[in-house]
Amino acid sequence: MTQALVVGGTRFVGRHTVTELRDHGYDVTIFNRGDHENPFADTDVEHVQGDRTDDGDLAAAARAVDPDLVIDCVAYHPREVRTATRIFDDAAAYVYVSSGAAYGEEAIPKREGETALCECTDEQATDDSTASYGPRKAEGDRAVFDAAAEGCNAMSVRPCNIYGPHDYTGRVDYWIERVSEHDRVLVPGDGTNVWHRVYVEDVARALRIVAEDGEPGEAYNVGDRRATTLDELVEGVATVLGESVEIVHAGPRELATGEIDPGEFPLYRDYPHLVSTAKLAGLGWDSTPHEAALAATVDQYLESDRDGSEYGPARADEERVLGVLDTL
Template sequence: MRILVLGGTAFVGRAIVEDALHRGHDVTLFGRGRTGAGLFPGLPRLTGDRDTGDYAALAGDTRWDAVVDVSGYVPRHVAQAMDALGDRIGRYLFISSHAVYQREGVAPGSDEDTPRRPPVRDTEVLSEATYGPCKVACEDDVTARHGQRATIVRAGKVAGPHDPSDMFTYWVRAAARGGRVALPADPAQPVQIVDSRDLARLVIRLLEDDRPGAFHAVGPEQPVTLGELIETCARAAGAEVEIVRVTPDVVPPMFPLVREDTASQQRSAARARAAGLPGTALAVTAADVLAWDRERGEPPLEAGWSPEEERAVLAAAARTA
């Protein structure tokens, strides 16, 4: 297949390109060229900028069997890309998010038919309030334009090497230190992450099978709690941990993998599993992230507590115990 990837050198896109190449497909990259310039030597690279609407590099008569849109966040991005490509593509696969779903009245095991939030088209300022609704609008536009040639992959929290978010890396690193690990949440809270390579395998499989519709990319295959995830990360590092539930006065916003809405961490992956979503063991993901993090020199993380802050939180918890 000839596949065009809109944004394919950072994290999710990188994994998708790697899987596509492993499967023997021809891949063309479109992006600003600011990240991953040394990756995938020899692949055709088309330079443009979605923020400024520069799609001139997509002009011409080149045809692709499929497009994977990794970097579409607002309706303008998607509309301009579709306009530039016209009828020169087969399937349009859009990477979306679970942020599209309504938060009220959702039960554990919810599937892809769960009601979504109202679409938003009048802003390009992305926040917790607008990110999901903008993705809804993008989904709607892709489906309206391409019909049965549209595929939507709604990814949950993605983890793996090269993850820029720190959300899973935080727990991998904290658990690898061993000893007491501070957790500002119930260890029994369910949590869902999907290995970036599993997400990539699903995406390419959907293209190969020419399959329309919406699919949840969530994992791991076996349900896991946040406490179990931390313990799995510790075992992957050969460490032992004691999880200490803490209730400090101040907790950083969006603390890694901590969520009050537990139903959002129990979505069904049945449709995606049936379509080919693999189930990489959580221990494998943790070990690979640990190795990658150490190889890059374990730079300071932006999410969660620093080691010094965590020690202070644990000391305060011990004093009030």
């Protein structure tokens, strides 16, 4: 396989995937609408403009590029996966970027082929809400499995919460901003919450490895080798920044004094979310050490014009909670 097509390719996962593929000798073309700045505009990466939700545009891209390998970073509805697997049914590999949110059963850890996926109604399949995200990704996985059964070399990769340079979601930005700007950081619960995260460069490497060595019809989880608690994330950010902060824990009753719901905090989840990565490791994949991944994430945030203060609870509400806790 030498010619790769990345559907998406300019923002976050796609951007790192393009770099990963180029670093391993692939000729890469990106296919997207061109709504965002193209970081590869001055390189040999080709750009085909079009809307991946338009079947004609996607088919035209397939004819123009004739890819050996397709990485689909922006398939958010199952219909898009079914269309893509039909259009690219003769590619050596089609890899769908799914999500750990596709799992509908709470288990520790979540394992491919063992932990049940979300069900997806017809209404959810066409919805754009956050609530339907997991069901839509799960139905996309099932579309991959069906396509593989019909002879398409289709596979799925399920990342958990992705972080790293150029992350536009603001989930980690919030915690970097709090540590960099404040001496006291409010953390919901007791700080031992675990919502498995994964470094974006490791996701890109997983996509390439699965495309090269994965089995059609299979799904592969991807997450950091070492899962960290929310307290450990805050402490890790403080270490990178060279800051000393006080972590202050607050339960639902204390948070209610600031009219804050625990779920407002980025990367907080009441029940632990942990995925097994043994299946992917069996293909030779490994993850970047957490300290190095977090350092690269923080460094790029500091170089950017992003401001994590726009995410999570308002600082004024947090200060109200901190004030109440000081009186206890």
